[in-house]
Amino acid sequence: MENTAKDGKIEKGIHFIHQIIEDDLKNGKNEKRIHTRFPPEPNGYLHIGHAKSICLNFGTAEKYNGLCNLRFDDTNPVKEDVEYVDSIKEDIQWLGFSWDNREYYASDYFGKLYEYALILIKKGKAYVCDMTAEEMSNSRGTPTVPGKESHWRNRSVEENLDLFERMRMGEFKDGEKTLRAKIDMASPNMHMRDPVMYRIINARHHRTGDKWCIYPMYDYAHGQSDSVESITHSICTLEFEVHRPLYDWFIKEIGIYAPRQIEFARLNLNYTVMSKRKLLELVKEKYVNGWDDPRMPTICGLRRRGYTPESIRNFADIVGVAKRDNAIDVALLEHCLREDLNKKAIRVMGVLNPLKVVIDNYPEGKDELLDAINNPEDESAGKRKVPFSKVIYIEKDDFMENPPKKYFRLSPGNEVRLRYAYFIRCTQVVKDEKTDDIIEVHCTYDPASKGGNSPDGRKVQGTIHWVSAEYAVKAEVRLYDRLFIKENPDDSEEGKDFKDYLNPDSLRIITGYVEPFLKNTDRDMKYQFERIGYFCFDKDTSPEKLVFNRTVTLKDSWAKMAAK
RNA sequence: UGACCUGUGGUGUAACUGGCAACACGUCUGACUCUGGAUCAGAAGAGUUCAGGUUCGACCCCUGACAGGUCAACCA
Numbered sequence: 001m002e003n004t005a006k007d008g009k010i011e012k013g014i015h016f017i018h019q020i021i022e023d024d025l026k027n028g029k030n031e032k033r034i035h036t037r038f039p040p041e042p043n044g045y046l047h048i049g050h051a052k053s054i055c056l057n058f059g060t061a062e063k064y065n066g067l068c069n070l071r072f073d074d075t076n077p078v079k080e081d082v083e084y085v086d087s088i089k090e091d092i093q094w095l096g097f098s099w100d101n102r103e104y105y106a107s108d109y110f111g112k113l114y115e116y117a118l119i120l121i122k123k124g125k126a127y128v129c130d131m132t133a134e135e136m137s138n139s140r141g142t143p144t145v146p147g148k149e150s151h152w153r154n155r156s157v158e159e160n161l162d163l164f165e166r167m168r169m170g171e172f173k174d175g176e177k178t179l180r181a182k183i184d185m186a187s188p189n190m191h192m193r194d195p196v197m198y199r200i201i202n203a204r205h206h207r208t209g210d211k212w213c214i215y216p217m218y219d220y221a222h223g224q225s226d227s228v229e230s231i232t233h234s235i236c237t238l239e240f241e242v243h244r245p246l247y248d249w250f251i252k253e254i255g256i257y258a259p260r261q262i263e264f265a266r267l268n269l270n271y272t273v274m275s276k277r278k279l280l281e282l283v284k285e286k287y288v289n290g291w292d293d294p295r296m297p298t299i300c301g302l303r304r305r306g307y308t309p310e311s312i313r314n315f316a317d318i319v320g321v322a323k324r325d326n327a328i329d330v331a332l333l334e335h336c337l338r339e340d341l342n343k344k345a346i347r348v349m350g351v352l353n354p355l356k357v358v359i360d361n362y363p364e365g366k367d368e369l370l371d372a373i374n375n376p377e378d379e380s381a382g383k384r385k386v387p388f389s390k391v392i393y394i395e396k397d398d399f400m401e402n403p404p405k406k407y408f409r410l411s412p413g414n415e416v417r418l419r420y421a422y423f424i425r426c427t428q429v430v431k432d433e434k435t436d437d438i439i440e441v442h443c444t445y446d447p448a449s450k451g452g453n454s455p456d457g458r459k460v461q462g463t464i465h466w467v468s469a470e471y472a473v474k475a476e477v478r479l480y481d482r483l484f485i486k487e488n489p490d491d492s493e494e495g496k497d498f499k500d501y502l503n504p505d506s507l508r509i510i511t512g513y514v515e516p517f518l519k520n521t522d523r524d525m526k527y528q529f530e531r532i533g534y535f536c537f538d539k540d541t542s543p544e545k546l547v548f549n550r551t552v553t554l555k556d557s558w559a560k561m562a563a564k
Numbered sequence: 565u566g567a568c569c570u571g572u573g574g575u576g577u578a579a580c581u582g583g584c585a586a587c588a589c590g591u592c593u594g595a596c597u598c599u600g601g602a603u604c605a606g607a608a609g610a611g612u613u614c615a616g617g618u619u620c621g622a623c624c625c626c627u628g629a630c631a632g633g634u635c636a637a638c639c640a
Contacts, residue, residue, distance in 0.1 A: 013578050013587085041640050076639065133638050142636055144566045178638055188567040190636045199638035218640045242568060242635050265570085265633095276640095318588070320577040324570050325633060332576070332589050342602060349599095377602070408600065417598060452598045463598050530599045558600045 015321035017056070017262055021064060021233060030232045034066030037231050038092070038099075039106075039222070041073045042084035042206075044276040045291045046091045046299045048312070048333075052267040055316035057235055058097035069229055070099035074107050075221045077205040085206075087291075091299040095309045106221045107207045109228055113216050114168070116224055116254045117179060117197060121160045125253050126197060127153055128163035129180045136178075139185075140193055146186035147193045153182060167200055170213045174200050179214075183249065191246045195219055223247040226259040234259045237266040238323065267319065268327045271482040272297045273489050273498055287502060288483070294538075294549050295483045295506050305480065306526060306536035306551030311340040327488065334552050341526055341534045341551065346374050346381060349419065349465040350514040350529040350548075352477060354393035356440040356469065359424060362390040367470065370451065372420045386515050388421050391469040393513050395531075398464040399441055401429055406561065408462035410441070416462040419530065423449040423460055465530045472513035475546035478538065479508040518546060526551070 014022070025032050036057040040046065046054075061068035070092065074080050092099070120126035129152045131139065141147030155163070167177055179198040187193055197220040202213045226234045234247075241263045251258045268274060273282075274297060282288045282296070291298050294305035302312065315336040319328055349372075367389040375381035394410065403411040410416050415425040428442035448455050452463075486501035518527070523537045533553035540547040 013580095015577085039640090043640080073640065079639070131638095136638075137636080140636055142566085145636095146566095147636090175638060180638095190567085193636085196638050201638080215638095217638075222640085238569075239634055240640090244568095263569085270575085318576085322570090322577070326576060329575050329589065335589060338601090347599075347601095373598095376599085406600095419598060460598090462600080465599075528599085528601080531601070532599090533601095554599075554601050556600075561600080 016323070017233070017235060017264060017321055018060065018063075020260075020262060021060065024232070025064065033230075033232055034061060034064040035069070035230055035232045036061050036066065036235060037069040037071050037226065037229060039071045039073045039225075039236075040088050041076075041079075042081060042088060043076075043079045044084060044280065045087055047274055047276075047279065048269060048297045048299065048302065049267045049274050050091075051095060051299055051312050052316045052319065053235070053237070054092055054095055054097060055313055056264070056321060058092075058099075059313075059317075060233070060235070066232075067102065068097070068099060069102040069104055069231070071104040071106065071225060071229065073218065073222065073225075074105050074205070074207065075216050075218060077201060077203040077215065080206060082206050087300065091303075094299070094303060095313060104225075104229065105207055106216075106225050107205060109221070109225050110208060110212055110216070112228060113221060113224055116250075116256075117164065117220075118161070119254055120181065120197075120250075121164060121179075122157055123253065124157060124182065126179055126181050127155050127160050128167065129153070129178050129194075130176070131178075133175060136196075140190065141185070143188070143190060149185045150180070150194065153194070164198075167198070167214050168212070170202070172200055174202055176200060181220075181246075181250070183246075189242055189245055191219065191243050192249070195246060219243055219246050220250060223251050223259070223261070224254065224256070226261075227251055227256045230257060231259040234261045236261060236263055238263045239266075263323070264321050265323050265325055268325070269297060269330055269333065270327050270487045271330055271484050271489075273484070275490075278490075278498060281499070282483075285499075287499065294478070294480055304539065304549065306341075306534060306549055307337055308340050308344070308526070311337040314340070330482065337552050338534070338555070341528065343377050344375075345526045345528040345534055346521075347372075347376070347528045347530050348515055348517060349386065349467055350475070350477075350512055350518075350532065350535070351393045351395055351465065351467045351472070352479075352510060352512040352529075352532065353396040354467075354513055355396045355399055355438065357392050357394050357424070357466070358440060358442050359390050359392070359445045360427065360442050361444045364390060366390065367468070370420050384517050386420060386517070387468045387471040388418075389468045389470045392418070392466045393469055393472065394418075394464055394466045398462075399426070399438070401438065404562075409464055410443075410462070415460050416464055417449070417452055417460045418466045419463050420452055421450070421466065422446060422452070423454055465532075467513045467515055469513075471516050473516050473519055473546065475512055475514050475518070475548055476540075477510050477512045477535070477548045477550065479510065479550045481506050481508075512548075514546070514548075528554070 038054050038057045058068045129150050139148045178196045180194045183192045185193045196217050198214045201215050244261050247261050292300035292304045315333050369385035370388050371383050372386045398409040400411050410426050412426050415423050422445040424443040424445045426443050430440045432439050483506050484501045485503045489498040489501045527535045534551040535548045538547040538549045
C-alpha cells in the first residue's frame with residue numbers, strides 16, 4: 001500500500017482507522033494533530049500480535065507526522081515486573097520504532113487519577129462499596145438479568161470522601177472496600193453496572209513503591225491516561241469495544257479532553273497460539289526453551305529464529321487492519337521473511353545430511369580455492385574462496401541409485417555440477433554389506449570444467465552443493481518446524497487442550513558440515529545455505545562450537561513434485 | 565432467548581462511498597537459471613451468508629433471518 005498521505009493525494013484502499021484519521025484531519029479535529037500510543041502491560045513478553053499493534057500505532061504516527069507514546073499500563077502491582085518493561089522496550093526498538101523521550105507509565109498518573117476520582121465522588125458519580133468480591137459478583141446480574149444496586153450505593157458525598165481517603169491511607173485490608181462508579185446496574189452493558197474504579201492492594205509497585213495501597217482498574221486508568229497525554233486516537237483490540245461507553249463516560253463526567261477509542265481485530269496466525277496465558281504455559285511447563293525459543297511467536301523468539309524487523313513490519317503492513325476475526329496463514333509471514341532474506345542473506349554451502357563422495361581422478365593431497373559469489377542479489381556483497389579437495393560431502397538427498405525420471409541430481413552414470421567447482425560423473429556406489437546402505441560414492445571429475453562450466457559447452461541438468469571433507473567445519477544445526485500440527489490449536493476437541501496438538505518434530509537437532517568461511521564471519525549476519533534455507537547463528541554459538549538456527553527453508557519445488 | 569460487533573475466492577484485504585468484484589499469499593502451468601532458490605509469463609478459483617425491499621442499477625442503503633465473535637475478574 002503506497003503512502004500518499006504526505007503529498008495530500010487521496011489514497012485508495014486505506015483501512016478504516018486511517019480513513020477515520022484522514023477525515024479528522026480534513027475536518028481540522030484536534031488542531032490536525034495525530035497522537036497515538038502503544039500501551040503494553042508489563043506482565044509478559046510481546047508477540048507478533050503486539051507487533052501488529054506496534055506497527056499500527058507507531059506507523060500511523062509516522063505516516064501522519066504525529067507522535068506515538070510508549071505507555072506501560074502498570075496498574076496491577078501483583079502481576080507486573082520491571083523484567084518485562086525492559087524486554088518490551090528492547091522489542092519495540094528492535095522493530096525500528098522510537099518513542100523518543102515519551103516513555104510513560106499509567107502509574108505516573110496515580111496522583112491525577114486520585115484527583116479525578118474525587119471529582120466523581122463530589123458529583124455523586126462514585127461511591128465506596130463494602131461488598132466482597134463475591135457479593136459484587138452475585139449482585140451484578142447476567143447479560144440478560146439486571147444487577148442489584150449495592151447497599152452502599154447511596155452513601156453521602158462526605159462519607160464517600162472520608163472513606164476513600166481512609167482507603168488511601170491504608171486503613172483497610174485488601175479487598176475490604178472498593179471505589180465504584182455509580183452508573184446503572186440495569187445496563188445491558190455489563191461494564192456499566194457500577195464498575196470498580198479502585199481496589200485495595202497492599203503490594204509494592206515496581207515504580208511507586210509503597211506510596212499507594214489503592215490501585216486504579218484498567219477501565220478507570222486507561223482513558224484518563226490517554227486524555228492526560230492528549231492522545232487523539234486510542235487504538236486497541238476488539239475485546240475493548242464494549243468498554244468504550246465506559247471509556248467515554250469517565251472522560252465526560254470528569255470533564256477532560258476526550259480522545260477517541262477505535263478497535264480493530266487482533267492478529268491470529270495459524271499453527272500457533274497467541275494468548276499470553278498459553279504462551280506462559282508453554283514456557284513454564286518447558287514445552288519450549290523459554291520465551292525466546294525460536295518456535296515461539298514472541299518477538300524475541302522470532303528474532304532468535306532469524307526473522308528481520310523489516311520482514312515483520314512488512315508483514316504487519318500487508319495483513320491489513322479490519323474488524324473481522326482473522327486467521328492469517330503463516331505462509332504469508334514466511335513469504336515476507338524470504339522476500340527480505342533473499343535480498344540480504346550471504347550464500348554459503350552447508351551439508352546437513354552428509355554423503356561421502358570420492359573423486360577418484362582428483363590428485364591425492366591436492367586442494368584449491370574456488371571463487372564463490374556471496375549474494376547474487378547484491379553484487380556489493382562480494383566474493384569468497386571455498387576450498388575444494390578429493391573427498392567431499394554432498395547431501396544424501398542429492399544422490400539416488402535408482403532415480404525417478406526428472407531427478408536432476410547425482411546418480412550412477414549421470415553428470416552434475418558441483419556449485420562453483422567441477423562437473424562430476426558418478427562411477428561407483430559403495431554399500432555396507434550388511435545393511436545395504438550407501439556409504440560412499442565414487443566419481444570422476446572433468447578438470448576442464450573448473451569453476452562450473454565446461455569449455456565444450458555441454459550442459460548438466462543439476463547443480464548441487466558440497467563441502468570439502470578436509471576443510472569443512474562441524475556445526476550444530478537446529479531445524480525448526482511449526483510448533484503445532486493443528487491449524488487452530490485453540491479449537492480443541494472434547495477432553496483435549498492446545499498442548500495436545502504440539503508438533504513432536506518442531507525441533508530437530510543435527511550435526512552438519514559447513515564451509516570454513518563461517519568460522520570467522522559476522523555472527524549477526526543472515527545466511528542462506530544454498531538450496532536448503534536461511535540460517536542464522538544462535539546465541540549458543542561459542543568459539544568451540546557453531547550453532548545455527550534454521551530460520552526458514554527455501555521453497556522446494558522438487559520436494560513438491562516428489563511428494564506426488 | 566440481553567447488548568455490542570462482524571460476515572467478499574483456500575487465506576488476508578480492496579472496490580473512488582450505488583455503475584455487474586481488484587490485489588497479495590497460497591495452488592497449478594510454462595519459460596529462464598551454475599541455488600529444482602530468485603526472476604518472468606500465464607491459469608484456475610468468489611458473483612460478495614441467505615431472503616425480501618428501495619433503485620434504471622446494490623458488496624455498498626433498508627428490513628428480517630442465519631452464522632461467527634466479544635462482554636457477567638477487586639485482570640489488562
